[in-house]
Amino acid sequence: MKILKSAVIAFSLAAAMGSFSTAAVAESDPGRTAYKPTDVINEVVARITAAETAINNGAEDAAVVDLIQKAAGFIKELNANDKVARYADKARGHLKAAITSAKAANLQEAKQHLAAGKEGVEALKKLL
Numbered sequence: 001m002k003i004l005k006s007a008v009i010a011f012s013l014a015a016a017m018g019s020f021s022t023a024a025v026a027e028s029d030p031g032r033t034a035y036k037p038t039d040v041i042n043e044v045v046a047r048i049t050a051a052e053t054a055i056n057n058g059a060e061d062a063a064v065v066d067l068i069q070k071a072a073g074f075i076k077e078l079n080a081n082d083k084v085a086r087y088a089d090k091a092r093g094h095l096k097a098a099i100t101s102a103k104a105a106n107l108q109e110a111k112q113h114l115a116a117g118k119e120g121v122e123a124l125k126k127l128l
Contacts, residue, residue: 040078041124047071048095048118055107055114064102064110068095075121084127091120 035043051067072095078088094117101110 034079035077037078037080037084037128038125040074041121044071044075044078044121045118047074048114048121051098052111052114052118055111061102061105061107064107065099068099068102068110068114071095071117072099078124080128084124087120087124087127091117091124094120 047067048071051064051071054064054067072092075088075092075095078084094113098110098113098117101107101113
């Protein structure tokens with residue numbers, strides 16, 4: 001009887017721990033939109049392309065900086081694994097360098113950093 005009692009307790013404890021997994025019931029904060037990783041990557045690439053188009057069309061430095069900042073801010077929404085996060089940080093570093101170059105009115109250098117950042121963001125699809 002003693003063995004049966006301890007077996008029932010152990011089974012119920014295991015069932016309780018397994019049924020209330022935090023990962024299984026995890027949700028985003030109320031009022032916050034959660035994006036799929038591929039949607040985030042596609043949106044960041046679209047925003048980088050918009051910034052490159054603005055540079056090609058002769059937009060002002062402040063407008064280009066704003067577009068790049070939107071892309072760099074949206075890449076934070078990427079929620080996957082640690083390896084993807086490391087490579088996303090590298091791509092975000094290129095976007096930060098592009099922001100710095102655009103603030104210094106060096107749009108050609110910013111365009112080079114945007115191309116490197118875009119290439120890094122597109123490479124994230126292979127890691128998913």
